[in-house]
Amino acid sequence: xxxxxxSMTLLLGASLSQVPPGASPSDEFARVxxxxxxxxxxxxxxxxxxxxxxxxxxxxxxxxxxxxxxxxVFTHKGRINLGRQ
Amino acid sequence: xxxxxGPLSDDKVIALLNSSFVxxxxxxxxxxxxxxxxxxxxxxxxxxxxxxxxxxxxxxxxHVYLLxxxxxxxxxSLGVVKASVTNNLLELLGKATDRFKVKAxxxxxxxxxxxxxxxxxxxxxxxxxxxxDVGFLKPGVFEPRARDCVQGSWREFASENAVVLEKAExxxxxxxxxxxxxxxxxxxxxxxxxxxxxxxxxxxxSHHRVNDAPLKASIVSTDNGITRIRLEGTLALKRIQEPxxxxxxxxxAGYLDYDSARRRILAFRLMTENGKCGGRSFGVxxxxxxxxxxxxxxxxx
Numbered sequence: 564x565x566x567x568x569x570s571m572t573l574l575l576g577a578s579l580s581q582v583p584p585g586a587s588p589s590d591e592f593a594r595v596x597x598x599x600x601x602x603x604x605x606x607x608x609x610x611x612x613x614x615x616x617x618x619x620x621x622x623x624x625x626x627x628x629x630x631x632x633x634x635x636v637f638t639h640k641g642r643i644n645l646g647r648q
Numbered sequence: 649x650x651x652x653x654g655p656l657s658d659d660k661v662i663a664l665l666n667s668s669f670v671x672x673x674x675x676x677x678x679x680x681x682x683x684x685x686x687x688x689x690x691x692x693x694x695x696x697x698x699x700x701x702x703x704x705x706x707x708x709x710x711h712v713y714l715l716x717x718x719x720x721x722x723x724x725s726l727g728v729v730k731a732s733v734t735n736n737l738l739e740l741l742g743k744a745t746d747r748f749k750v751k752a753x754x755x756x757x758x759x760x761x762x763x764x765x766x767x768x769x770x771x772x773x774x775x776x777x778x779x780x781d782v783g784f785l786k787p788g789v790f791e792p793r794a795r796d797c798v799q800g801s802w803r804e805f806a807s808e809n810a811v812v813l814e815k816a817e818x819x820x821x822x823x824x825x826x827x828x829x830x831x832x833x834x835x836x837x838x839x840x841x842x843x844x845x846x847x848x849x850x851x852x853x854s855h856h857r858v859n860d861a862p863l864k865a866s867i868v869s870t871d872n873g874i875t876r877i878r879l880e881g882t883l884a885l886k887r888i889q890e891p892x893x894x895x896x897x898x899x900x901a902g903y904l905d906y907d908s909a910r911r912r913i914l915a916f917r918l919m920t921e922n923g924k925c926g927g928r929s930f931g932v933x934x935x936x937x938x939x940x941x942x943x944x945x946x947x948x949x
Contacts, residue, residue, distance in 0.1 A: 612760065627720065636673075
């Protein structure tokens with residue numbers, strides 16, 4: 564994954580830094596569009612979102628009582644849903 | 649974040665949590681999460697921690713806890729170091745389903761995007777940011793690592809932010825009357841440029857300070873009432889605790905399309921391809937999000 568990202572960066576970086584003199588603005592904006600598109604989170608990045616997370620602990624407790632399921636609580640620092648602090 | 653990159657991305661763990669548990673993640677109140685954790689949520693976290701101490705179960709702030717279905721009392725727990733090993737977590741979950749004879753069923757809460765706010769004000773502009781660490785600037789065995797641009801599981805997935813600009817804010821991105829080039833308002837660029845950084849530990853975003861006038865705008869064309877505006881500049885991000893040290897340097901490039909008749913931003917794009925943070929390189933993509941993409945997401949803010 565990291566290697567793939569690195570090679571993508573190098574390729575895109577090369578294409579961006581080697582803009583031919585006189586390149587049209589539309590070429591410049593097309594490169595921005597391509598970068599934005601390719602930089603989006605992948606399905607692998609977003610596996611965490613395949614879990615049906617309850618909104619908060621009070622909601623989880625309510626659902627647990629209704630459906631007879633244990634609650635799985637992960638307490639943590641930072642913002643796990645954003646992937647950073 | 650080793651939990652997210654590890655067991656919480658594993659097929660078996662995902663299936664078990666969805667079919668037999670009510671999963672919830674719970675950031676506790678800290679400098680990094682000010683304004684994020686509700687009073688009710690914090691009260692429950694404190695209650696769980698208290699109970700665990702009373703029951704002499706393994707305890708920690710970054711920790712997995714299992715609560716009984718009927719009472720919500722804690723009956724088992726596992727520290728993050730052990731829980732980050734998928735088999736350890738599967739064993740913990742398996743013991744719990746046996747104990748309560750849980751019958752696997754459907755997922756109780758529909759999986760959804762966890763990044764976007766559940767509500768966005770009318771006429772606001774929602775921006776989505778994706779940041780990725782792309783490695784050392786000078787790869788090598790003896791390459792020293794920057795103090796807080798650490799290597800680890802933070803780098804194993806993209807980090808994201810959602811930024812909401814109210815109409816009064818995004819209007820400051822649009823052309824001032826009679827001008828073809830201008831510097832974009834510091835207030836509004838600071839709202840999104842503070843998130844132009846890679847994955848780092850022990851970081852408080854509210855400490856970030858954006859350099860003066862980092863983003864310039866110029867009208868490139870106007871076609872059928874749509875004005876294409878080029879955005880370019882250089883970000884030099886500092887932090888209040890180290891006011892003389894540059895935390896992040898990043899070239900910026902992008903554009904926005906503005907419909908002056910309807911007074912709407914149709915598209916906003918901004919990127920940095922080779923930002924620098926300590927000894928590491930990173931990239932960021934920032935884009936406007938069409939309402940159809942976020943509408944109806946029942947997510948945490």
